[in-house]
Amino acid sequence: MNRLNFYLLSLLLCLPPSFLAAQGSRKQASAGNERDDSVIYHTVERGQTIYSIAALYKVSENDIYRLNPSSRNNIREGETLKIPRNGTSNASGRTADGASVQHTIRSGETLFSLSRNYGVTPDEITAANPGLDAGTFYVGKTIRIPAPSAAPATASTGETYTIKKNETIYGLCRRFETDNETLLRVNPQLKSGLRAGMVIKVPPKKAGAAPSTPTTPVSGPTNEFDIEAMRAYRNEVNRIDVARVALLLPFLTSDKKNVPRFVEYYEGFLMAIDSLRRTGTSIDLSVYDLGDGTQKTEEVLRTDEVNAADLIIGGVTDEQIELIADYASRKGVKYVIPLSSKLEKLTSGNSFIFQVNAPKAYIAPIAAVRAASLLANYNAVFVSIGDKDEETDFVRALKAEMTKKGIPNREVGYNSRTFMNDLTGLLSTSKPNVIIPTSSSEGALAKLRPTLRALLQGKSNYRLTLFGYPEWQTYTNYTRDFSAFNTYIYAPFFAISRSASVRRFTSRYKSFYQKSMHQTYPRYAMLGFDTGMYFIGALQKHGANFEENIRQMKYNSLQMGLYYNERMSNWGGFMNQNIYIVHYNKDNTVTRE
Incomplete structure (x- = not known):
């Protein structure tokens, strides 16, 4: 995500509704003004299918067909579909237990107006939607609104300040070294907008907030917004000196057929570690056996090494993956699902997941x-x-x-x-x-x-x-x-056996382990190598928040192409979108693009 996109998203807070409504015409939802709050209105985007939309909202395909009978035949880009809400919800769409709700952006709405309507802060909305930026905030787009948090009482410093012309919420946050949540809590009248001449209470400084700016009034849109004031948790690149990686696989399991594959994946992964270390990358690798069931998984997730990890890779069964995914979400750590091609509904709702094997649909x-x-x-x-x-x-x-x-x-x-x-x-x-x-x-x-x-x-x-x-x-x-x-x-994967890189890897593997790879599709050693090179390389180059640069990350794989263009939803994780076109030429050569 580049700086311009963050700047534009910040700008959404202060634009008048009429301006945003005009911008919304870029992608207008086709539904009429009458809205049924018992459903979500989803605008179909290019490449989406009923399958992927059902995964996005955690409903069945039949649920969508029931509300949209014509979708059984085909759906078109720009078309609006009705999606049933999960669980019992009230008129605002909030579930009865106060959990998050999905909201479809309507004409005239801004990030600030949504925060006011739902009783949450703009920061809380953007935190719940890591994929939200100026390019994904438009009419018809669905975002997640988090449940309101309990607001602790906040005292002001006793000082007051008079708003100057052209000042904004984010300019004030920077001036007073605080965040907008604290500023609005001390000055609830600001939820209705800023006006020159208003007198506000100066909020207390907040640890870790952006440093104050010079006292010269901010005068133009080029300088008046600070990216860090809005998306510090996401825009800040957390450089790491040592990549701490946890690899979790069921080596000692009753699934005897697949044990050699898991071992081979691990062997290829170790070859990636060796290659990266040769380039100067410092890596602290912890490897754990998950066994059968979930007992060992629960134990592993309590270890100091996993708790310190920057990246977790592994899990095979649905139950193991769900446990690790929940842990990753709670701890805020990146999690790679390397083998399973299922659980797309899990990936669509967890912003920390990267799924390597995408479902065929x-x-x-x-x-x-x-x-x-x-x-x-x-x-x-x-x-x-x-x-x-x-x-x-x-x-x-x-x-x-x-x-x-x-x-x-x-x-x-x-x-x-x-x-x-x-x-x-x-x-x-x-x-x-x-x-x-x-x-x-x-x-x-x-x-x-x-x-x-x-x-x-x-x-x-x-x-x-x-x-x-x-x-x-x-x-x-x-x-x-x-x-x-x-x-x-x-x-999605293809190894050109006659290529120099594959021949070199095959030779190295045999030299390392005194054996040949199993003839499976995919080759698990190459899969382990590709995932290790891509994700640990991303940590080393871009830091803990490497997903901010994911569209620019290029890796020439041995076998498994890895391409993560966008999240499955504004609040979801990443599904591998790589597709190779393989050509069997008439001269008996094979090429891959």
Whole structure:
């Protein structure tokens, strides 16, 4: 997050409602003025699916379908959906137990007006929404409003001060070395706005507040806001001398099948530690066995080493992950979930989580955007297979993207007796054709291969390309076919075995451990290496609050791409959004972009 965005978010507090309402037109919610407080109004953003929206609000997909029947077919960017509120809520949307509430920003609202309406401070709202900035505060966006905290009595210093022209709440906080919560508590009349000539009580100084400014009145928007006065907890880069990392995995477990994978992940992680130390990074690594169940997890979370950690990585079962995630949230420590591709609802509501393996339904629309861009000049033919591995989310998203971009696309059902004629009837001789089976199964490839081979060997005028799925990298018997068919697949992870970096890692691994890696997908040693290099490297370079620079963090992975562009929600954590497009070239080489 750059300084300009923080400045703009601070500016939201002092802009008149009419100005913000005008800015809100950038993304207007399509709902009418009549609002039902028993639901949340969500504006669909690019790439979102019913699956990801349900995860965001911790409801089921059927809950959304019930209130929005047309969403079963498709949803569009900018569309407004009704989302049921979780739990019993009052007219303001606050749950009966006083917990946080989700609020959809309406035209004319500002951060300051919301704080006043809900009885909380702007700082409390921004603390509850780490992803909130000027770019994400707009009409139709949903944010989390925390429960009001008990307000302790605060005495003034006995001094008074007369407000000067152009002064602001944040300029006053800086002048008096306090925070806006204390300033407003001592001077509740300021909740209605500032006016030149007002006489206020000078609040007591607060430890850790921004230092005072010169007594010259602040005169212009360039200087009148102090970033630290609003988002000190987030904008401040906490440099660390030693990266304290806790790795928690179930090494001694009854899950004998996966123990070698956990061990291999650990071995790759240690290789990352070794590589980073060679660059001068100081690392204090603590490794713990979680065993079966949650008893050991609870014990580990009470150890001094984990309590001192800057970063926690690990957990395998849902129960272990939920315990660690709750601990990370309470302690304010970054937590990486390296293996599980579930629990997206947990990640969507916990701002300290980084999930490495994204659920397939979450990455489907991201992959569809990449695929549609790649295939912009193709004639697309979808082949409906109808087996158990249908890729419904991806196919639906890709068709929508292609239609939006004007890419011709049609579908044919697979029939072994008529498939050759059915397919050629849809192929183009004037532009390249891409064949996209609707299933990721090996059986689907077995059905397509004879026909595609026959078309190639018959020297037809058709230019053919095949497009497929992450699972295809495991179908090693088809590698030569993939090259022959000029195949592309999308995949969140892919290791190019012939690349210099993979060959070097493979050699180092064998030298380190006197054995070869298990032939799994993904390779767990490479997964451990990639996560260690990325996250510990982030700690070393950007400090404990490395997420502020996450969009600028580049890492050329061995296998698992790591790309965290934005939080799942303003109050949530980060889901890995990396998608590789892998190309099996006709010369039998493989490239990854």
